[in-house]
Amino acid sequence: MEYDLATVSGLFGHAFSMWWIMIPAIMVGLVAGAVPGFAAHNTIIILLPLTLALNVELALTFMVSLYCASHLGGGIPAILVNIPGTGGAAATTLDGYPMTKNGQAVKALALCFVASVLGGLISSIVTLFALPMLSKVGYYIHSVEMVVVMLFGLALIASIAAQDMLKGLIAGAFGLMLGAMGADHIYATPRGTFGFLALFDGVPLVPALIGLFAISEALVMLEETTLVKQGSQSRGRVTWRESAKEVFHAFTYWWQIVWTSILGLIIGALPGAGASIASFVAYQQSLFFSKTPEKFGTGHPQGVIAPESANNGVTTGTLVPLLAIGVPGGSTAAVMMIVLQFHGVPFGPRLFVEQPQLAYGVIAVMAVSYIMMIPFMFPMVRYMSRITVISTVYLAPFIVAFTLVGAFVPRGFIFDMGVAVAFGVIGYIARKTGYHVAAILIGVILGPLIERSFLLAMRISGNDPMVMFSSTIGNVLWVMLILTLALPPLMQRRRAWLERQTPKSHAGPDA
Amino acid sequence: MKNFVRNAGFTAIAAMALATYPSVPALAQDADYPDSNISITIPTGEGGGADRDARAITKVWAKYLERNSEFSYYPGAAGQVGYEFFMKSKADGTHLMFSNIGPEVIMLELQDVPITIGEDLVYIQKTSTEPMAIWVGANSKFETLQQLIEEAKERPVTISVSRLPHPASIGMLALGEATGAEFNLIPYGGGNPTAMAAITGEVDASALPLANPITLGPEARVLGIFADENPVPDQTGNAPTVNEAAGTDLPALTSSRAFAVQASVLEEYPERVELLKKTIRETLVDPDYVAAVAAAGVPVEFIDPGDQEAAMAEAAATAELATKYRDLLTGE
Numbered sequence: 008m009e010y011d012l013a014t015v016s017g018l019f020g021h022a023f024s025m026w027w028i029m030i031p032a033i034m035v036g037l038v039a040g041a042v043p044g045f046a047a048h049n050t051i052i053i054l055l056p057l058t059l060a061l062n063v064e065l066a067l068t069f070m071v072s073l074y075c076a077s078h079l080g081g082g083i084p085a086i087l088v089n090i091p092g093t094g095g096a097a098a099t100t101l102d103g104y105p106m107t108k109n110g111q112a113v114k115a116l117a118l119c120f121v122a123s124v125l126g127g128l129i130s131s132i133v134t135l136f137a138l139p140m141l142s143k144v145g146y147y148i149h150s151v152e153m154v155v156v157m158l159f160g161l162a163l164i165a166s167i168a169a170q171d172m173l174k175g176l177i178a179g180a181f182g183l184m185l186g187a188m189g190a191d192h193i194y195a196t197p198r199g200t201f202g203f204l205a206l207f208d209g210v211p212l213v214p215a216l217i218g219l220f221a222i223s224e225a226l227v228m229l230e231e232t233t234l235v236k237q238g239s240q241s242r243g244r245v246t247w248r249e250s251a252k253e254v255f256h257a258f259t260y261w262w263q264i265v266w267t268s269i270l271g272l273i274i275g276a277l278p279g280a281g282a283s284i285a286s287f288v289a290y291q292q293s294l295f296f297s298k299t300p301e302k303f304g305t306g307h308p309q310g311v312i313a314p315e316s317a318n319n320g321v322t323t324g325t326l327v328p329l330l331a332i333g334v335p336g337g338s339t340a341a342v343m344m345i346v347l348q349f350h351g352v353p354f355g356p357r358l359f360v361e362q363p364q365l366a367y368g369v370i371a372v373m374a375v376s377y378i379m380m381i382p383f384m385f386p387m388v389r390y391m392s393r394i395t396v397i398s399t400v401y402l403a404p405f406i407v408a409f410t411l412v413g414a415f416v417p418r419g420f421i422f423d424m425g426v427a428v429a430f431g432v433i434g435y436i437a438r439k440t441g442y443h444v445a446a447i448l449i450g451v452i453l454g455p456l457i458e459r460s461f462l463l464a465m466r467i468s469g470n471d472p473m474v475m476f477s478s479t480i481g482n483v484l485w486v487m488l489i490l491t492l493a494l495p496p497l498m499q500r501r502r503a504w505l506e507r508q509t510p511k512s513h514a515g516p517d518a
Numbered sequence: 519m520k521n522f523v524r525n526a527g528f529t530a531i532a533a534m535a536l537a538t539y540p541s542v543p544a545l546a547q548d549a550d551y552p553d554s555n556i557s558i559t560i561p562t563g564e565g566g567g568a569d570r571d572a573r574a575i576t577k578v579w580a581k582y583l584e585r586n587s588e589f590s591y592y593p594g595a596a597g598q599v600g601y602e603f604f605m606k607s608k609a610d611g612t613h614l615m616f617s618n619i620g621p622e623v624i625m626l627e628l629q630d631v632p633i634t635i636g637e638d639l640v641y642i643q644k645t646s647t648e649p650m651a652i653w654v655g656a657n658s659k660f661e662t663l664q665q666l667i668e669e670a671k672e673r674p675v676t677i678s679v680s681r682l683p684h685p686a687s688i689g690m691l692a693l694g695e696a697t698g699a700e701f702n703l704i705p706y707g708g709g710n711p712t713a714m715a716a717i718t719g720e721v722d723a724s725a726l727p728l729a730n731p732i733t734l735g736p737e738a739r740v741l742g743i744f745a746d747e748n749p750v751p752d753q754t755g756n757a758p759t760v761n762e763a764a765g766t767d768l769p770a771l772t773s774s775r776a777f778a779v780q781a782s783v784l785e786e787y788p789e790r791v792e793l794l795k796k797t798i799r800e801t802l803v804d805p806d807y808v809a810a811v812a813a814a815g816v817p818v819e820f821i822d823p824g825d826q827e828a829a830m831a832e833a834a835a836t837a838e839l840a841t842k843y844r845d846l847l848t849g850e
Contacts, residue, residue, distance in 0.1 A: 052564060056586070059573075145714065146718045149718070149720040150720065189594070190594060190595040190596075190598075193682065193705055194682065195595045195596040195629060195681070195682075195683075204602050204603070207595040207599045208594035208599060278711060278718075328714065332714070332717055332737060333734055334710050334713050334734070335710055336714075338563070338565060340565075341564060341565020342564055342565050345564070345565055345569055345570060345573060348733075348813070348814040348815065349573060349574070349577070349810075349813070349814070351813025351814070353815070355734065355735060355737055356736060356737065419590070459707075463704060466704050467676050467702070467720070467721065469674060469702065
């Protein structure tokens with residue numbers, strides 16, 4: 008397909024003409040993303056009878072818009088009440104919620120929305136023009152390289168552990184141990200399931216998220232009267248002017264949004280990788296490149312920007328393997344493929360040959376969906392921040408009841424509500440004893456993913472551990488990982504040394 | 519004689535009436551069956567081949583059954599989770615399992631699952647049957663199965679498979695045994711990642727049901743088919759059978775999609791099961807269903823209205839194969 012102005016404007020014009028189905032899809036997606044347990048994947052499956060009844064173009068438009076909006080919506084509860092609805096939003100809690108506690112909920116929401124919309128828009132446009140190149144990423148990044156990519160995310164445990172190394176590492180190891188539960192990837196042998204069939208798939212992620220973050224947070228909340236710290240600047244009412252000011256100010260982080268969204272796009276284009284990996288890696292890399300790494304975890308704007316723009320960069324990346332090769336890279340794309348098959352539409356390279364308007368149109372719809380979300384940002388920033396002034400006496404029980412339903416939704420198991428409560432207790436004890444729940448969660452989320460890639464790589468090599476250093480890309484990633492881990496403490500020592508030297512040199516002439 | 523006939527006829531009618539008496543309440547009760555949507559358990563993930571096939575058939579089946587279908591997916595532990603949850607569901611003919619007989623019978627045979635086919639669960643009606651295939655990505659250096667086997671005699675050749683307990687895995691192990699080639703099976707846990715590994719070159723080749731490489735079109739090249747003859751030569755570049763290409767004498771390795779019910783449903787609600795079978799068979803010959811299968815990119819030649827007897831015979835044969843290759847498939 009030729010990329011001239013007429014073609015591109017035609018694609019976008021056609022995408023805009025479907026506004027009437029995109030707007031309801033965006034609204035459903037925002038709600039689904041904000042409600043823990045639903046997310047895009049479950050909602051798209053629930054709505055499959057509707058999308059199968061629509062023509063294929065409208066069906067895809069509806070699903071794609073809903074999918075994009077749900078990634079934006081996922082940041083809302085993560086910021087306001089410390090509840091990440093999906094693994095992709097878990098990293099957002101690290102700085103988003105501290106901002107809310109510091110009375111900066113409006114600012115955090117504005118950062119989240121701008122990062123999501125701009126990140127998604129940039130990655131959609133990049134995908135539109137670089138699809139053939141992106142489709143090749145999967146040919147170079149295999150299980151070995153995936154292990155190293157995920158280790159970047161796991162390295163975040165070390166950063167979190169920096170304040171109390173022993174407790175941080177114990178929390179991370181505990182998370183990894185929980186993540187190792189379930190049937191093994193090769194022989195499907197159950198491990199640590201205690202005979203519970205519901206644990207054969209491993210620890211269910213959403214109930215674990217809900218327990219560790221939401222329920223434990225609700226218990227902590229009850230010890231305070233309001234969500235926001237006493238003496239902070241938060242007020243119940245925010246004017247339109249203030250909302251707009253925060254939204255526009257968030258655009259000043261444009262460079263970080265650009266590179267973290269492209270990082271998300273590349274990780275999303277890898278088969279089997281997803282928003283969880285992208286957001287943790289983006290957060291970890293932002294921390295590494297930041298001039299103020301010590302502020303991460305205390306309510307730093309960059310800590311909200313990184314995961315949100317990365318997990319929205321993933322949205323278009325996820326569709327790349329499906330569109331370019333014909334194999335879905337993730338579960339949401341797999342459901343979209345069912346719709347294509349149901350309508351007899353070919354996918355993979357044949358889609359571009361036989362129906363190029365549909366193939367490129369899907370990506371244009373993503374870009375237009377993000378553009379259409381812009382007007383939603385202002386009222387959401389203005390009104391959603393009001394949740395922070397609700398008394399915790401009402402908020403905490405509401406969170407517990409609401410999220411327990413969310414724990415039940417993805418699989419429909421009552422057992423999962425028990426898992427959420429158990430993780431809630433673990434999370435509460437961890438908070439009260441100074442163990443970081445995020446470190447536990449990183450282990451739970453990334454542990455099984457790393458294990459799978461590691462076992463695949465080992466089995467392919469005939470159990471030769473040197474396979475981990477057998478590829479050029481993998482070795483480059485190893486070097487980068489080592490630098491990422493080694494440089495910050497070295498630089499910190501250097502800064503400390505310089506600080507010690509500076510007074511001496513000043514003192515010298517006076518002495 | 520006339521009287522005998524009359525009397526015999528009367529006696530027969532009376533006997534029939536007596537015989538059917540106990541089932542009258544059940545018939546009256548079944549007049550409205552199914553009075554709710556049919557709940558279908560799929561022991562694999564959403565978006566996979568089973569999901570694709572289940573949606574194609576239920577779309578047309580609704581016309582005959584006058585009910586829609588609702589799906590639940592339980593892919594855990596190679597399908598064990600799905601089977602065990604299905605056995606706990608209501609046994610009244612409103613809950614069905616959409617199975618893939620080959621891999622799932624092997625899983626039931628090899629894993630510690632408290633379900634016995636025939637005693638606890640019965641496959642009542644097949645919907646499709648397809649052979650297993652060896653294939654490579656479009657960029658692979660292997661043009662023929664013979665080349666792949668020759669290389670596998672020099673070094674272990676990596677083969678992506680959906681899971682170890684699978685007829686395709688058994689096929690590769692049997693081929694290795696027969697030719698002296700060494701195949702290293704890599705289970706990716708689902709058809710989509712398995713296919714992706716072959717296309718992107720992470721592994722040398724892949725072994726999956728034949729519909730998978732066919733739906734991938736030009737991205738895949740079929741090297742051999744575990745069947746007595748290639749059922750779809752036009753759609754596989756006239757690929758040879760494995761026995762033709764390798765000079766072996768391996769049995770045909772197929773897998774069928776089939777609906778299953780708990781065994782107790784057959785005993786307690788035989789009319790319901792008959793209605794299910796009858797309407798499925800009507801669906802399988804419906805031109806709309808044939809069109810839906812073709813639209814999904816699956817060859818219509820794979821449609822197979824095999825009855826309960828055929829389905830259970832396939833399950834028994836598959837269980838026998840699983841027992842034969844138990845050690846290799848379980849790593850014991």
